[in-house]
Amino acid sequence: MAMVIGELGLLRELELPVIVVLMSDNALDLIRSAQIKRGKPPFGTEFNNPDYARIAQAFDIRFFRVGSEDECVAAIKSALAISRPTLIEALIDPAGYPTSPGRL
Numbered sequence: 001m002a003m004v005i006g007e008l009g010l011l012r013e014l015e016l017p018v019i020v021v022l023m024s025d026n027a028l029d030l031i032r033s034a035q036i037k038r039g040k041p042p043f044g045t046e047f048n049n050p051d052y053a054r055i056a057q058a059f060d061i062r063f064f065r066v067g068s069e070d071e072c073v074a075a076i077k078s079a080l081a082i083s084r085p086t087l088i089e090a091l092i093d094p095a096g097y098p099t100s101p102g103r104l
Contacts, residue, residue, distance in 0.1 A: 001052075008059040011085035018086075019079045021072075024049055025092040052089045062086040 001022050011018050032045035056063035062084055064075035072090055079086035 005055065008056070008061055008085070008087065012059050012061050016085055017080075017083040019076060019088060020086065021076075021088045021090055022052065023092050024052070024089045025094040027094050029094045052087060056087045059085075063089070065089045065091065067091045 008020070010016075011020075026047060026049055028045040032042045035042050035045065053063050053065065062079060062082060064071075064078070064086070066072040066075050066088060067090075072088065075086075075088050079088065
């Protein structure tokens, strides 16, 4: 998200009814898994995300944070109803990934 955050401003400027779903896991799991598979300790793959609610507010776009499938469905329905740019942060537990360290 950090690489394309400016695009949120463009969505707002043009009032495009785009829904952006951000899978938020505080990690670069594919890179971490590759490091582990190669027998190297994970390095530089876990971090704290910024406050995406405040970022959305700064761009004046709608924001939802969801932690379950039901919450995600509700957020998407709400975003479709308002027809404005929307950012949905979906909280993901990387321990459930097939590539997570405990499952390799």
